[in-house]
Every structure is written in structure tokens, then in C-alpha cells.
Amino acid sequence: MMPKLRAHSFYQLTQGNISIWSSPWCTLWTSIHDYLNIQQPSFIYPSLVRDLWLPGQKVWNNGLIHLLFQQPMALVIAQTDIIDDNGPDLLCWNLTPDGICSSKSAYKLCLQEIHTNPRDAPSVLSLELKDLLKLVWKQKQLIPRVQTFAWRLLRRALPTGLRAGRFSNHISPKCCRCGIQEDEFHLFFLCPFARATWFASPWFIRSDVLVQGHASMHSILIAFLRMGHPYGSISNILNFLWCLWKARNDYLFDRNKAPPHHVHLAAKALSSDAYIDLPHLSQMQVTPQVQLPLDQLPMQGRTLRSDLLVSGPKIYSDAAFRSRKVPSLPQGEVATGVGIYISLAQDQVNMQIEASAPPTISPLHAEALALSFAAQVASKLNILRPTFLMDFLSLSSVAAIGRIVESTTPWCIRKPLATFFKHATNLQPQVFHISREINGIAHNVAQQVLHQCVQPEVCCFASAHRHTSCPVVSLLSNFQDQEFVIHDVH
Secondary structure, X not given: OHHHHHHHEEEEEOOOOOEOOOOOOOOOHHHHHHHEOOOOOOOOOOOEHHHHEOOOXXXXXXXXXXXXXXXXXXXXXXXXXXXXXXXXXXXXXXXXXXXXXXXXXXXXXXXXXXXXXXXXOOOOOXXXXXXXXXXXXXXXXXXXXXXXXXXXXXXXOOOOHHHHOOOOOOOOOEOOOOOOEOOHHHHHHHOHHHHHHHHOOOOOOOHHHHOOOOOOHHHHHHHHHOOOOOOOOHHHHHHHHHHHHHHHHHHHHHOOOOXXXXXXXXXXXXXXXXXXXOOOHHHOOOOOOOOOOOOOOOOOOOEOOOHXXXXXXXXXXXXXXXXXXXXXXXXXXXXXXXXEXXXXXXXXXXXXXEEEEOOOOOHHHHHHHHHHHHHHHHHHHOOOOOEEEEOOHHHHHHHOOOOOOOOOOOHHHXXXXXXXXXXXXXXXXXXXXOOOOOOHHHHHHHHOOOOOOOOOEEOOOOHHHOOOOOHHHHHHOOOOXXXXXXXXXX
């Protein structure tokens, strides 16, 4: 599993406080030593990623990079994104939107590899074990952690002392209570502590006799279920086994020496808790949804029924994902079309800005780029207290939070979000979601055929600026950014 974790993990750079030589911070990091230019013996090599930046800036020191590394490593490093945020560097898993490595995504990755390489597939499960696992997952009264425990127990994935001791010399393979080698049979049935718990009320079972003649845990459980014990339901058995496992861990890690009868009390409480939050449907009261008055603003990030409810400057943004209509774009390549519409009600001034950006990996990423560009324009024009409006609800929700490190923030939009927060925070903005119909102008600007010209066209048609210079034209004519190219402003 470790090679898979390395292949799909990477750092998003914010502070650069990670090792250059042993952390996944750029595309070719696994072979970074192969591209290293050996320096003089007295040369002190940088150790952290931030040592490759210009002093006091989050900008790559190209001179130092080309001195230390050969191509293509030097180019890869210079093109690695740096997020303008004060938080720690973010370790991400690129197979999930939020960047968190979940067990679900890891198992999905393993299954894909099994389908690709059938020779690496696990052994076929017996029909009895499959039926028992299905029975476990169907038990609605079992809490999820007990179901997961049962799955690990039946699939021989529980980290008992004997199993975990194979992977580390620091883990003892012996039972923490009696000193005998600890496998599943010993832990749950043959240890003196386990035998005492099974022999007590309400089981009254000699567990050492119960396991005789069985070679696997699922065969023991199947035989147990067929005994007809008055307390022997699948949920009661698994709850009791889980409490035995918890008592073992409490003793091993916390030195908590609970007596055997406490295991049954914990299992009984666990079985009762499963029913506390399940009232009968006829007794459930449906809470009516509170409807906001038509003239009241919702919370930031939520849907705004009408943009007429907002006063002051309004900035609408939209993006065209994988657009082929960008000027000077080579045939067959794509880019991101960006449309911005700004309404300054107090001066009766409206602006439409057509721009382009590099290709993005998803429509959400494209919309986030458009929002960051809108914030840069607002900062350039010094538009105070603006309201940013977009037709992408998930983007407006995370943009209203004001931080990039949230469980709901997809890792792919953290950089444009950081740019948005940097330029918009001092403007005291608001952020809302609107429908596509309300956002029609920005949508059309992003989608329409862009002018076939390389130099931007910035023009003003306001009657007030007929005989004087337009401040918008003078400010945006010299707009420069590495990501965005302005094609038309009017």
C-alpha cells in the first residue's frame, strides 16, 4: 500500500516548511536526486522548499533552481504552484475532491488495480463467509464501528499482537494479560480474562470448549448462531466481541484493569444505544422549514433570489470550461474563458471584461479562477464593499467561509481561493450564489466568441468620460498577471 500512498499524495505549498529531498512537493520528487548538479564541497545545499524562494517572498529563485537542478526538474520546480496563504503546507490525496485519504478511496484504488492485474487478486472467499459478511452489513441495530470491527475480524485484518508483531519489533506478539501468543482465538476465547467474561451472566459458556474443532472465526460464529442460545443473536455476539477488543486495548494502552463483568455491561449499553435515536415513524414530528422573507438576505454563500436585494457594487463572474475560442490559441488546444460583469450603481457604470486563463481540471476549478480574477479586478479598481455573485453553489459556499483549510474545500481550488481572499479581504466583500438566469451577462461574456486579437481592447462608452480620460481604461490597460490575459473591456 505504501507505493500507492506515495504515488497519489502531494503537498500544496503555503509556507514551504517541508523537506526538498524527502517530501512529495513537486511532480518529479521521487527522482529529484537524479537531476541534482553536484556543487563545490563548501556549498551548503538547501534543505526546505522555502530555501528555493527569493528571500522574504513566495516566488521561486530561478537562478538558484537552475544552478542546483538539471532539466526538466528545474522547469517542473519553477512551475510548481505556491498558495498565498499563512496556514501550514497541506498534504493532499489526489483521488478525493477534499484531498483527504479515506478508506473508501483507498479500497477503490486497490480494486481498480485488482481488475487491471487479476493475478494480484485476493483469494476467493467461501460462500459461508460471504453470507456472514452480508448478514453483518444488514444489521441496522449495529453501530458502524462494530460493523467495521466485525469485517476486520472476519477478514483476518484485526491487529492482534501476533499479526501486528510481524511488522514491527516494537510490538509484542504476546497477550498483555497472560503472556501467551495473541491471535484471534486467544484474545476472544482462550485468554483467562476472555474465558471469565464468557462464563459470566448472561452467557454461561465455556469458551475453550466452544472453539474446539474450529479453524476460523467465521466457523465459530456460524456454530454459535446455530446453538440456539437465548442471547446469541448476531448483534449481541458482535457487540460483546467488540467490547472484549476495547477492554484489551484499554488494558494494553491505558493500563485500565476493568473486571470481566464490565464487558457485558458495556455490551448491554451498546445494544441499548443503538435504539435510543430510532423513534417510531409515527411519533416523529416533521419540523417545518423556515422560509426567509422575500426582502431578507440569506447567509453568505447561500442562494440569493434576486440581485436587486443587494445594494452597492455587484461583481458577477462566470467561466467557460475548456474553451477553444481564445485568441492566439493553437489549434486543438483548450483554455479557460473568463467573463466578468461589474455594476457600479452609484455612477451608473457597467463593465464587461473578457479574459482567458490556462486550462483547468474541472468546471469548479474554472469558476474558482474566474472568482479570483474578479477579486483582482476589484482590488485594482479599489471597489469597496462589493458583492461577488456566481452561479456555482459549492464555490460560493466555500468562498464565504474565508479560509482555504476546510473539509468542504476541494484541494484543486485552494490556490485561486487563496488569491481571492488575498485581494478581496480588505474590500469587505459579500459572496452569494445566484441562478444562471441572473448571471446571464457574465455567462455570455465567458461563452461568446472572443475577439481574434492578441492586444487587449479597453474602451469606454460612458458619456461622462467622453472628453476626459476614463480611470477604468487607464487602470486595466496595464493589467498584468501570469494566469490571466484580458482580451476585451467595455
